[in-house]
Amino acid sequence: xxxxxxxxxxxxxxxxxxxxxxxxxxxxxxxxxxxxxxxxxxxxxxxxxxxxxxxxxxxxxxxxxxxxxxxxxxxxxxxxxxxxxxxxxxxxxxxxxxxx
Numbered sequence: 001x002x003x004x005x006x007x008x009x010x011x012x013x014x015x016x017x018x019x020x021x022x023x024x025x026x027x028x029x030x031x032x033x034x035x036x037x038x039x040x041x042x043x044x045x046x047x048x049x050x051x052x053x054x055x056x057x058x059x060x061x062x063x064x065x066x067x068x069x070x071x072x073x074x075x076x077x078x079x080x081x082x083x084x085x086x087x088x089x090x091x092x093x094x095x096x097x098x099x100x
Contacts, residue, residue, distance in 0.1 A: 004094040005071050009062040009078075010039065011087050016060045022081060023062075027074065032064040065094060 011019055016034070023032055038056040046057075066074065071091055078087065 003068050004097060005066055005068065006092045006094050007064045007066055007071055007074065007089060008092065009064070009087055009089045010037065010059050011062070011085065013058055013060055015082075015085055015087075019060075019062065019082070019087075023064075026077065026081075030064055030066065030070070030074075032062050034060055034062045037061045065097065 009019070013036075020034065023030070037059050039059045040056055064074070075089070078089075
């Protein structure tokens with residue numbers, strides 16, 4: 001079983017800078033990637049009228065490669081510091097990683 005995971009976070013662009021600052025200040029030992037994405041919700045009631053017409057919602061995705069212990073700790077801290085922010089996350093096992 002793997003002990004390395006990829007934590008993926010999807011957030012509204014309005015809180016992107018807050019999350020970047022938070023990660024850099026509180027999680028200084030980890031690296032992360034961020035990039036814009038379009039969300040296509042199965043819950044149209046969560047979309048603005050303009051987003052419903054466009055069929056998508058602008059979002060920002062963060063990916064963080066962590067070990068098991070750091071995933072649990074980071075998620076606990078995110079729940080505390082970003083409660084109610086609408087942050088969506090999932091955790092996936094990393095089967096292999098490295099640099100070539």
